[in-house]
Every structure is written in C-alpha cells, then in structure tokens.
Amino acid sequence: MIKEWVIGIGVAVLLFLAFLGANVLPLFFLAALAVGFWVMMERRTAVPAVSRDAPVKHQVSFDQIGGQDHAKRELMEALDFLRYRDRIKSLGIRPLKGILLTGPPGTGKTLMAKAAATYTDSVFLSAAGSEFVEMYVGVGAQRVRDIFRRARAMAKKENKDSAIVFIDEIDVVGGRRGQFSHQEYDQTLNQLLTEMDGMSTTTTPLVLVIAATNRPDILDSALLRPGRFDRQIRVDLPDKDGRLHILKIQTEGKPLAADVDMEHIARETYGFSGAQLEALVNEAAIIALRQDKKEITQEMFRDAVDKVLMGEKTGRRPTEEELQRVAVHEIGHAIVSELMRPGTVSHITIAPRGNALGFVRQIPESDRYLYTVEQLKQQINVALGGCLAEELHYGNRSTGAQNDFVQASSLAGTMVKCGLSRLGIVDEEHLQESVLDTEVRYILSEQEKETRELLRPYKDDIANFANFVVEQESIDGAVFRDWLEKTVQPAVKERVAAIPMLPPHTGEVGLNA
Numbered sequence: 001m002i003k004e005w006v007i008g009i010g011v012a013v014l015l016f017l018a019f020l021g022a023n024v025l026p027l028f029f030l031a032a033l034a035v036g037f038w039v040m041m042e043r044r045t046a047v048p049a050v051s052r053d054a055p056v057k058h059q060v061s062f063d064q065i066g067g068q069d070h071a072k073r074e075l076m077e078a079l080d081f082l083r084y085r086d087r088i089k090s091l092g093i094r095p096l097k098g099i100l101l102t103g104p105p106g107t108g109k110t111l112m113a114k115a116a117a118t119y120t121d122s123v124f125l126s127a128a129g130s131e132f133v134e135m136y137v138g139v140g141a142q143r144v145r146d147i148f149r150r151a152r153a154m155a156k157k158e159n160k161d162s163a164i165v166f167i168d169e170i171d172v173v174g175g176r177r178g179q180f181s182h183q184e185y186d187q188t189l190n191q192l193l194t195e196m197d198g199m200s201t202t203t204t205p206l207v208l209v210i211a212a213t214n215r216p217d218i219l220d221s222a223l224l225r226p227g228r229f230d231r232q233i234r235v236d237l238p239d240k241d242g243r244l245h246i247l248k249i250q251t252e253g254k255p256l257a258a259d260v261d262m263e264h265i266a267r268e269t270y271g272f273s274g275a276q277l278e279a280l281v282n283e284a285a286i287i288a289l290r291q292d293k294k295e296i297t298q299e300m301f302r303d304a305v306d307k308v309l310m311g312e313k314t315g316r317r318p319t320e321e322e323l324q325r326v327a328v329h330e331i332g333h334a335i336v337s338e339l340m341r342p343g344t345v346s347h348i349t350i351a352p353r354g355n356a357l358g359f360v361r362q363i364p365e366s367d368r369y370l371y372t373v374e375q376l377k378q379q380i381n382v383a384l385g386g387c388l389a390e391e392l393h394y395g396n397r398s399t400g401a402q403n404d405f406v407q408a409s410s411l412a413g414t415m416v417k418c419g420l421s422r423l424g425i426v427d428e429e430h431l432q433e434s435v436l437d438t439e440v441r442y443i444l445s446e447q448e449k450e451t452r453e454l455l456r457p458y459k460d461d462i463a464n465f466a467n468f469v470v471e472q473e474s475i476d477g478a479v480f481r482d483w484l485e486k487t488v489q490p491a492v493k494e495r496v497a498a499i500p501m502l503p504p505h506t507g508e509v510g511l512n513a
Contacts (some may be wrong), residue, residue, distance in 0.1 A: 067242025332389020
C-alpha cells in the first residue's frame with residue numbers, strides 16, 4: 001500500500017513540474033532507478049511464499065501414517081506440551097523448543113509434520129531449508145526472522161498461544177559452522193539459533209520448531225543441544241508389521257483380486273521405505289491398467305516389487321548363449337539359498353531390469369538386526385553361488401558376477417571388523433590394509449570351497465533346468481522348489497544346516513565391467 005502511494009505522489013510531482021516547464025527527464029530517470037532498486041530489494045528480502053499465506057491446512061492425521069508407531073507416539077507426546085499447557089506448567093515442565101525428525105529418505109518425516117498440524121490447535125507454517133539460502137548477504141537471516149515473526153503474529157491474530165514452524169531438509173542451513181558451510185550460511189544458522197533460544201525468545205505465543213533431515217551427522221552441535229532441539233525422533237524403515245500396515249492403508253479403496261496376500265508382500269519387501277511401498281502399490285495398479293484388468297492380482301504385485309527394486313525392463317536383447325549363462329548363474333544363487341533356508345526363494349527371472357541381466361529375489365524368514373559368523377558365511381555362500389554354478393557348467397566364469405563379489409567382499413570385511421575372523425578382536429582404525437585384505441581373501445577362499453561342494457551334486461541337473469528358465473523367462477519360487485525336491489541329494493541335505501538368512505540378496509547378474 002505504501003509503495004502505491006509513493007509511486008502515485010511521485011508521478012503527480014513529475015507531471016506538475018512538467019506542466020511548469022521544468023526539465024523532468026533527469027528526475028524521471030532517477031525515479032525509475034529508485035523504483036527498480038526498491039523492487040530488487042523486496043525480492044531479495046522476500047520470505048518463502050508458503051509463509052506469506054495463511055496458516056497451512058493439512059488434512060493428514062496420525063492414523064493415516066503406518067509403520068511408525070514409536071515415532072508417532074514420541075511426536076504426539078511432544079505435541080501434547082502445546083495442547084495441555086496449563087497441566088504442563090503446573091508440573092514445572094519447561095516447554096519444548098524444537099523436535100528433530102531424522103531417518104532415511106521416504107520414511108514419512110514430512111508426512112508426520114503435516115499430521116502434527118492436524119493434531120495440535122496451533123498456527124502452522126512450513127518452509128524448506130533451501131528457501132533460506134541466497135547469494136545476497138543477510139537475506140537468509142532476514143527470512144528466518146520473518147518466518148518466526150509471522151508465526152507469532154498469526155498466533156496472536158487467531159487468539160492462539162502456540163505456533164509450529166516446520167523446516168524441511170534443515171541440513172542445508174544447519175551444517176557445522178566452518179566445515180560444511182560458508183559465512184552467509186553461518187549467519188542464517190546464527191539467526192535460527194537465536195530465534196529458537198535467545199535473548200528475544202518469548203514463551204507467549206510459544207513457537208515450536210519441527211525440522212526434518214536424513215543427515216543429522218552434519219548438523220551443528222549448538223543446534224542439537226537441549227533448549228533448541230530437545231527431542232530427536234528417529235523415523236526409521238518399517239518392520240514387517242509396519243510394512244503390512246502401510247500396504248493396507250495404500251491399498252484401501254483399490255480393487256484387489258482374491259489371491260492377493262498382503263502378509264506375503266510385506267515379507268517380500270524387507271528394507272522398503274513407506275515411499276517405496278506407496279510406489280509399489282501404484283506400480284501394481286499401473287500394470288493392471290496396462291493389461292486392461294479390473295483387479296490387481298498377486299502376480300502384478302510381484303512384478304511391481306521387481307520394478308521398484310531393479311527398475312523397468314530394458315530393451316537389451318541378450319543372445320541365446322548369454323541367456324543360458326544368466327539362467328545357470330541365477331539357479332546357482334537359488335540352489336544355495338534354498339539349501340541354507342528352505343522357502344526363501346521367491347522369484348527367479350532372467351528378464352533384464354536396470355543394470356541387471358537377471359536376479360533371484362529372496363524372502364527373509366523375519367527381520368533381523370544381529371547376525372552371527374555362521375549367518376554371514378552363509379550369505380557369502382549365496383553371493384558366490386552364481387559364479388561357481390557357471391564354473392561347474394562351463395568351466396569358466398563371466399563378468400556378470402562383479403556385484404556378487406563386491407557383496408561377498410563387504411560381508412567378509414564386516415566379519416573381520418566385528419572380530420568374527422581368525423584375527424579376533426581388532427581396532428578398525430589401526431587395522432592395516434594388507435592384513436585386512438589377506439584375511440578377506442582367506443574367508444572368501446574357504447567359503448568358495450564350501451559353496452562349490454554344495455553345488456557339485458547338481459552339476460548335470462542345472463543345465464536342464466536352465467533351459468526351462470530361458471523358455472519361461474521368469475519362474476515362481478514354488479516351481480523352483482518342486483524341481484529342487486526331485487533332484488536334491490540326501491547327502492547334501494545332511495550337510496546343510498538350517499541357518500536364518502541375512503536380508504535378501506537379489507543375486508543379480510550385472511553388466512560387463
């Protein structure tokens with residue numbers, strides 16, 4: 001409004017001077033420069049668009065978020081400090097200033113912040129960390145001051161005693177000063193620290209900061225101390241029950257066929273985030289649309305899992321000889337996996353997806369977080385099964401096992417660093433590379449011998465079944481188990497112990513190096 005008045009008066013003055021016969025051209029030029037400078041300064045100091053509008057209204061509730069029961073419970077408890085201020089005050093509890101949501105991408109941190117806006121009767125403003133970053137000095141700090149000022153003003157305007165400011169990807173401006181930032185970023189962070197717990201901080205209305213990041217390790221220590229971010233809530237990948245809950249939420253209202261088994265899909269999707277599960281359900285529905293079907297079947301979900309894990313099918317056309325070799329390779333993985341833990345092979349395919357020419361997908365018996373030396377060795381065996389099956393059948397290996405070797409070497413290195421090798425307990429920081437390399441080679445050599453002996457009884461049968469896999473392109477784990485039961489050797493059954501598997505190994509055959 002002030003800008004319009006100034007421009008109007010200025011134009012009137014110029015017209016009056018022109019009417020009197022004065023040379024107004026220099027004045028007109030200076031006025032144009034002043035207006036241009038004014039507009040530029042307004043753009044530089046402008047706050048994020050989302051904070052200029054009315055408080056954001058999100059219709060997301062905590063009931064709509066699956067797989068994060070612990071994180072939701074912690075966040076709701078913290079938000080109760082805003083809802084029940086009188087009770088909290090009577091107990092002498094200091095109100096929380098900030099809540100930091102951390103965890104892998106796609107686990108629902110932003111969604112939980114939206115649910116917080118629905119749960120609490122507070123003014124809610126949101127912005128991304130990148131919106132506070134500018135090339136002009138002082139702009140970021142000004143935007144921080146402005147969003148807090150607006151939060152307090154809106155709370156007073158709506159007669160509320162609290163406001164929530166949500167900052168997504170706070171690591172952009174909250175990195176450790178002098179290490180992950182430069183001077184302008186430091187000024188912005190300093191202003192944020194002052195607003196959260198500084199001399200001018202007020203308790204009425206109270207401003208609660210909710211921030212999200214997947215890089216808490218780079219945040220400045222002053223930002224993480226009590227009095228600023230009082231709570232750090234881990235929003236982690238969901239377990240099997242959590243994945244099942246998310247799948248039920250995502251498939252609500254979708255036409256599912258009678259053969260769809262959500263429990264089976266939840267087991268197959270070990271390590272999936274909430275975002276990946278949402279993408280999985282969406283891809284299954286797209287497959288149904290592509291096939292002109294009215295219902296989503298279990299097979300469509302199976303193909304959707306492959307797509308989310310490995311990517312879309314590629315246009316590569318391997319030769320018959322390459323397809324045969326890939327099939328032999330994948331059967332090697334599948335045999336070792338099934339011998340170690342019956343019922344774990346879910347799907348075998350030689351259809352190229354992403355960078356893989358084929359892969360075996362496994363179903364873990366349960367989500368595991370600790371592993372013994374025997375379990376690590378068994379997983380190395382599974383990784384080596386593909387190349388050793390090629391060696392038994394063709395007498396040589398191919399470059400397709402490159403990813404398997406990387407995984408096997410990583411597992412062997414984990415054994416050494418965790419004190420599960422011949423070296424015993426070691427200090428990883430002072431462990432010489434030559435000693436580590438020697439021990440890793442020894443572990444891989446021993447497991448290679450063991451895996452070769454496991455596969456040797458199947459040398460003649462692998463080739464015949466590989467022909468069947470090439471014809472079908474993809475086969476279900478149940479079909480593979482039927483074949484394995486008919487060809488399994490009693491001596492092999494006696495040697496193999498039923499040891500729980502590690503997280504599923506895709507057994508993929510990569511492209512040539």
